[in-house]
Amino acid sequence: MERRDEAELARLMRAAISGDERAYGDFLQKAACLVRHLARRKIVHGGIDPEDIVQETLLAIHLKRHTWRQDAPILPWLYAIARYKLIDSFRRRGRRLEIEIGEIAETFAGPTSETLNDREIGHALTALAPGQRSVVESISVDGRSIGETAKWLGMSEAAVRVAFHRGLTAITGRFGQKQNEYK
Amino acid sequence: MNTSELIKKLAADTRRTSIPLPAMWWGAVVIAVFFAAGVFFAILGPRPDIAAAAATARFLFKFLFATALAASAFGCAAALSRPGANWHNAALGISAAPTLLAMAVIAELFALSPAAWLAAMIGRNGLVCMTYIPLIGLGPLAIFLWILHRSAPTRPAVAGSVAGLLAGGIGAFAYAAHCNDDSPLFVATWYSLAIAGLVALGAAGASRFARW
Incomplete structure (x- = not known):
């Protein structure tokens, strides 16, 4: 399964880089599924919409697609980007939680x-x-x-x-x- | 916007991407070396007795150290700028330069009498070294941080530190041609401090500018 994904995704991305829009659309669709799966598994406490992670990752893949080397495996690249976006999102949420708690502590000092x-x-x-x-x-x-x-x-x-x-x-x-x- | 709309929009944009990453790194190093050389010749210049110095092992070792550092840091920085790439092996390679330096220090301790150790370590140009290696390395570091900004480091602070090592290696190479303190004891002390400054700057810079 994993190996088939790997070969298929790499093929689609290579076609995309040489200008094939259909292949790129298919690639992004498949990538979205993989990332959605990962995000749903990792976000256990709620508070973050997995679909936000999916979209942020797709955008990052698009903007950073020149960082994939065509002879390198594509799944580690894709998952590394997804994980980075996931961690980034957890961190931002952590910061937001801190702010919220700070405000609450000030309002209800009891x-x-x-x-x-x-x-x-x-x-x-x-x-x-x-x-x-x-x-x-x-x-x-x-x-x-x-x-x-x-x-x-x-x-x-x-x-x-x-x-x-x-x-x-x-x-x-x-x-x-x-x-x-x-x- | 829902995800399938986003996918449609992104898929419609298959313009050619920017230059491939390896080419970007090589270009950056070439520019950085020219930049460092320019700064070096403008404000320092080689030492007057460079021809005689070039026949001594101590003088040549400084370039060996700087080259080993820059080369290993280059491979590691390039790996760190690519998501999912294995950078751990490259990071191990960076230990080559400190290992060489440690061996040179041990050899020097045998070559010199203990009474001469301290003088060799302190040298005459400690502060000059601490000033000019970072000064020469600053431009290269800025170039490398820009590459990190354009690429996708998933560990920005680590990538920035390694970029600092790379800039430090280039700065040390240039400065070594000017400095007449050639003892490995001097190099281990002052060059390390100067390079550490660039490493700290690289880490701080990358955690700020290389987020994506």
């Missing part, structure tokens, strides 16, 4: 907008007073409602609400401090 991983939550919980801790744990980690928690711990619902609120405030306070330390 540490509560952060999502925390389990280890961090566990760490924060151990720093709480035992009463607050069992309440926050019951609601945030185990997922019980306020009523269920009250029944489980033998407390009034109002007391659970107050303990939960204070516990959360203490945790966010601690995280705010930590972030300031890092700055």
Whole structure:
């Protein structure tokens, strides 16, 4: 399969270089399929349209077709261009993501907008007073409602609400401090 | 625009492409050598005792080193400007010049008494060397960066560094005819520093101008 593609594409490109428009059209069509396949396989997290990569690669192939040596294999050349365009696109997207995150961080400076991983939550919980801790744990980690928690711990619902609120405030306070330390 | 429209537009444009890449590189080297020679004769010129110097191994070695560097860097730069080309072997070839230099340094250490090592290394023209090799190599480097811009390096910074080595080799060849510090210890120190400057410049230049 690969070898047939190779021979066929090289033949079409040679014809294209000597001025055959039909052959060039066929070449670009086949190249588009190969690149589309590659792009769909490599773009796993979304955010980039594989078809953008296809078009950017086709354009690059067109503009840089003098860099293919007619006696050299064409698939490595084609894939190297596609990979370059793919990496370029990932890099640009990375930069855009950084900018977006920067803007968000400026707008919502509060540490509560952060999502925390389990280890961090566990760490924060151990720093709480035992009463607050069992309440926050019951609601945030185990997922019980306020009523269920009250029944489980033998407390009034109002007391659970107050303990939960204070516990959360203490945790966010601690995280705010930590972030300031890092700055 | 969807992809099939794009393909139609591109396919309609089968004008002859520019000069093939190998020809472009050879042309660039010829122009670069003439350029370097012009700068050399305009601001430096060969040393007065060049005829006598040409009979000494140390003097001749400088040209051997510069030629090995430029030739190996040339092959590597050309490979790096072509997507999918195997440039790793060519990159290994570049180690020929430093290897030759290391061997010459070892020979020199045996030839000179330890008391003379430092003086031979520092020489008299260290700063001159650091000024003129980059100065002579600057024009060639600009030409090579332009070729990189016209071609398709998928590793622009690496390609730019190698272009810097190539320009450095040409600059070192020209400068060697002027300098009367011939010890390999001097070459290993000052020529390397001067060439490293061009390498850094090439890497920075190519990452900016050779993106495509």
